[in-house]
Amino acid sequence: MTENPAIIEVKNITKRFGDLTVLSGVSLSVHKGETVAIIGPSGSGKSTLLRSMNHLEKINSGEIVINGETMVSSPKGTAEYVPEREVRRICGEIGMIFQHFNLFPHMTCLQNITYAPQKVKKQPKAEAEAEARRLLELVGLADKADAYPGQLSGGQKQRVAIARGLAMNPAVMLFDEPTSALDPEITGEVLAVIKKLAENQMTMLIVTHEMGFAREVADRVIFMADGHIMEQGSPADIFERPQSERLQSFLRSILRT
Amino acid sequence: MTETFSYIAKILPALLEGTKVTLVVFFATLLLAIPLGLPLALGSDCRFRPVRWFCRGYVALFRGTPLMLQLFFIFYMLPIYFNILLPALTAAVITFVLNYAAYLSEIYRGGIGSIERGQYEAAACLGLNSFQTMFGIIIPQTVKRVLPAVTNEMITLVKDTALVSAIGVADLMKNSRSAVNRDSTTMAFLVAAVIYLILNVVLTKFSYYLEERFSRHEARAD
Ligand SMILES: Nc1ncnc2c1ncn2[C@@H]1O[C@H](COP(=O)(O)OP(=O)(O)OP(=O)(O)O)[C@@H](O)[C@H]1O
Ligand SMILES: [Mg+2]
Numbered sequence: 001m002t003e004n005p006a007i008i009e010v011k012n013i014t015k016r017f018g019d020l021t022v023l024s025g026v027s028l029s030v031h032k033g034e035t036v037a038i039i040g041p042s043g044s045g046k047s048t049l050l051r052s053m054n055h056l057e058k059i060n061s062g063e064i065v066i067n068g069e070t071m072v073s074s075p076k077g078t079a080e081y082v083p084e085r086e087v088r089r090i091c092g093e094i095g096m097i098f099q100h101f102n103l104f105p106h107m108t109c110l111q112n113i114t115y116a117p118q119k120v121k122k123q124p125k126a127e128a129e130a131e132a133r134r135l136l137e138l139v140g141l142a143d144k145a146d147a148y149p150g151q152l153s154g155g156q157k158q159r160v161a162i163a164r165g166l167a168m169n170p171a172v173m174l175f176d177e178p179t180s181a182l183d184p185e186i187t188g189e190v191l192a193v194i195k196k197l198a199e200n201q202m203t204m205l206i207v208t209h210e211m212g213f214a215r216e217v218a219d220r221v222i223f224m225a226d227g228h229i230m231e232q233g234s235p236a237d238i239f240e241r242p243q244s245e246r247l248q249s250f251l252r253s254i255l256r257t
Numbered sequence: 258m259t260e261t262f263s264y265i266a267k268i269l270p271a272l273l274e275g276t277k278v279t280l281v282v283f284f285a286t287l288l289l290a291i292p293l294g295l296p297l298a299l300g301s302d303c304r305f306r307p308v309r310w311f312c313r314g315y316v317a318l319f320r321g322t323p324l325m326l327q328l329f330f331i332f333y334m335l336p337i338y339f340n341i342l343l344p345a346l347t348a349a350v351i352t353f354v355l356n357y358a359a360y361l362s363e364i365y366r367g368g369i370g371s372i373e374r375g376q377y378e379a380a381a382c383l384g385l386n387s388f389q390t391m392f393g394i395i396i397p398q399t400v401k402r403v404l405p406a407v408t409n410e411m412i413t414l415v416k417d418t419a420l421v422s423a424i425g426v427a428d429l430m431k432n433s434r435s436a437v438n439r440d441s442t443t444m445a446f447l448v449a450a451v452i453y454l455i456l457n458v459v460l461t462k463f464s465y466y467l468e469e470r471f472s473r474h475e476a477r478a479d
Binding site: 054055056088089091092094095096098100102103104106115116119120161164165168 | 373376379381382383384385389393394397398401
């Protein structure tokens with residue numbers, strides 16, 4: 001595992017919203033081909049951590065390196081970002097999947113997927129569409145190419161969002177609770193797609209409340225609480241031999257519900 | 258009865274002539290103010306302060322003073338203070354465009370502001386720059402949302418065009434008043450009212466058609 005290059009390296013980052021410190025001294029790395037799950041109670045900073053990695057939030061201090069390129073570092077203690085254009089280019093290596101899908105409602109599924117490759121990567125339309133159809137096939141929605149997001153179920157929307165993210169051919173995909181907005185009976189179809197990506201050695205970082213899923217697909221599980229990484233290890237370590245009292249009580253509270 | 262009809266037939270050509278002028282003011286304003294509202298809307302939220310201040314000041318000025326006064330200013334005062342003499346119709350169109358762009362820009366700004374933050378975030382995560390995000394993602398979604406409010410403005414515009422008669426433009430309003438003054442009967446006003454009404458009914462129908470078209474994909478709400 002360690003011989004694989006790190007796709008994401010987060011070093012000692014701190015993020016505050018006003019007086020509230022949401023991340024304090026968080027460090028982690030995700031290596032090529034790895035699937036890492038982040039679990040933890042609500043408000044522990046999981047989303048903020050993910051959002052900091054692709055510049056949806058600006059950190060206060062620390063360092064973030066994506067695919068070998070430094071996006072932000074803190075030589076003088078406070079965070080200094082590389083120029084805007086560079087940030088955008090570096091973040092281009094990161095795909096993100098949101099809880100609420102955020103598909104573009106005025107575009108068909110095909111247009112949702114092909115828009116960015118055409119605009120950002122200057123891919124020719126025919127090529128982008130061929131790739132989009134391949135990705136729709138991958139997520140099991142080949143027949144929905146010309147449907148609008150408004151005509152899809154939640155699970156289908158999320159699968160289109162995944163295809164859209166993959167179309168940019170990112171080095172890593174971040175998932176922020178990809179199934180939390182879905183009815184329980186349709187989370188499976190989305191999880192199955194993510195599992196397939198894991199089997200294809202896609203590098204992924206997944207915030208999830210689905211413990212069964214984390215256990216099944218993750219190579220490594222990270223437990224966060226109060227803006228810290230409290231514990232990390234293999235799924236077996238985390239779920240069967242939790243060390244900290246916080247993790248033990250978190251797992252008990254999850255099992256109870 | 259037949260007398261009434263023959264009177265209407267007599268004044269109708271002048272009223273229709275006036276209607277043409279009314280429509281010129283209407284369409285010129287619509288075609289120019291609708292696009293002009295957009296840079297004003299974007300400028301009003303621009304991070305660069307001078308641009309923001311200019312746009313907001315502009316909007317405050319044109320929304321905060323009577324349209325009639327603006328009309329008089331451009332028609333009577335520009336020649337006096339700046340030595341710019343404009344034909345009445347041109348002055349009228351310029352005033353209306355400047356005024357309606359201000360109102361429309363506020364509608365656009367509200368519409369743009371109503372687009373969920375998630376849309377910007379998704380666009381950013383796909384590597385789209387702010388221009389691509391604005392024109393490819395945000396504004397196309399805004400169109401549908403602002404359509405009813407823009408239609409409303411356009412209906413007001415049809416009626417506001419009557420103000421141009423105050424600087425002597427021979428529109429529907431002015432020509433009907435001439436007929437009333439000349440013939441000592443208010444029948445021309447009634448006919449004018451019917452014509453304004455017809456224009457707005459057509460406009461409303463057209464806007465329903467547009468709204469229908471723009472909401473075709475919204476089979477489900479969420
Ligand atoms: N934009 C913001 N402004 C102020 N506080 C914020 C903002 N975003 C998040 N927070 C706060 O930061 C803390 C961490 O939020 P975050 O969304 O990262 O938690 P989370 O672990 O993802 O929780 P959940 O499981 O509920 O999604 C919370 O206390 C939250 O209220
Ligand atoms: Mg969260």
